[in-house]
Amino acid sequence: MxxxxxxxxxxxxxxxxxxxxxxxxxxxxxPSGKVIYIDTSKWGKVEKPLYDPKLRLTGKPDYLVRQGEHIVPVEVKSRRAPASPHDSHIYQIAAYCLLVNHAYGVRPTHGIIHYSDKTFAIDFSGELEQAVKKMIVEMQERSSHTEVKRSHQDAKRCKHCGYRSVCDQALRI
The missing domain is CATH 1.20.5 (Single alpha-helices involved in coiled-coils or other helix-helix interfaces)
Structure with a gap:
């Protein structure tokens, strides 16, 4: 008994x-599946960035999840979800899809953007793939210019910018 x-x-x-x-x-x-890549400080060791030399693109998705033959990039945002994902977040997940395709030889069908209160699956269509590749080229062309002007008046955005310490146009906060 x-x-x-x-x-x-x-x-x-x-x-x-x-x-x-x-x-x-x-x-x-x-999503369900095996987590094969983690880039969150909460989980310990930080993974090596994904890199595509042809596109001159580097990135570190928060997670990559293998679902059978597919690999799904997942980006976690700490804020509440907007009505629909911001374009910059969509392009970010699309860039991760490009990097997964190069690094693993598997083209993702979609990526996931997870906000604190809602999750969006972003279809990695041929149209989105071409749009993100075009944006990458435009960004690289602009970065080759010797002087890039600040594109906003947002003090909060400026405060958290990774280039703030070397920017001669940083807003006073």
Missing amino acids: IKLYLSLVLVMIAIVLFILAARQRRQTGL
């Missing part, structure tokens, strides 16, 4: 742990 009770307790503990793990996966925005 004790063995039966002990077995039932162990089964209940296993069920609780399974439910907690499933809840945590949902909160991270991860």
